[in-house]
């Protein structure tokens with residue numbers, strides 16, 4: 190497998206950053222992740238917009254223009270000869286002389302195998318747990334997943350699939366996914382602020398023939414919902430049927446989540 194490192198393609202096992210990188214020293218860096226399906230990348234412009242936006246906010250200049258970056262991504266896919274894959278673009282804080290100051294970023298692009306949710310998961314839905322937390326810079330796709338990684342033990346111990354962050358009664362997102370709820374009024378809603386603007390979330394918000402709103406969502410809204418689901422690039426849409434000890438709706442995935450999933454797949458293939 191090839192990776193791309195700054196200005197060249199390298200065998201993945203030869204792509205290293207130095208220990209002085211701010212990513213290693215301070216967890217400073219950003220990334221983005223998207224999937225290639227049949228050699229095509231749905232919504233690539235959206236992922237690029239988010240990547241350049243995160244980079245700018247974090248004061249990390251990207252050495253390649255959008256056009257150059259796009260060419261690199263497609264060349265990587267071609268070199269690796271895999272039509273279905275996850276692509277990760279990481280931009281680090283760079284080799285910092287004093288271990289604190291931002292330096293020239295390193296750009297690392299790697300290709301990964303894609304795993305989609307199992308059909309059992311989609312048919313039966315999953316359990317999630319909750320945790321009081323809010324990400325430090327929610328709009329930035331930071332490489333810092335400290336709390337999410339740390340909570341893996343709790344997720345496993347509860348036999349759950351993921352953990353939903355909440356603060357002051359309001360829910361935000363999962364470590365790697367956004368949240369949607371069909372609330373007690375039958376409205377499809379997703380938290381408006383304190384979240385990463387997921388590309389899957391964006392696509393669902395703009396589905397035609399369906400009203401989906403970004404607004405405040407409380408923990409009570411979640412517990413009283415008829416349907417709850419999480420969304421992300423790799424997972425698409427996964428129904429949630431249990432939140433901590435509470436069963437959602439009738440404990441089975443509902444019609445809205447199924448409809449949204451099929452609309453999303455159509456949009457991906459359009």
Ligand SMILES: Cc1ncc(COP(=O)(O)O)c(C=O)c1O
Pocket residue numbers: 222362363364365366367384385386387388389390420421422423
């Ligand atoms: C914090 C966070 N929220 C939401 C998402 C979902 O975003 P997307 O739909 O673009 O994959 C991610 C993706 O990794 C994430 O890291």
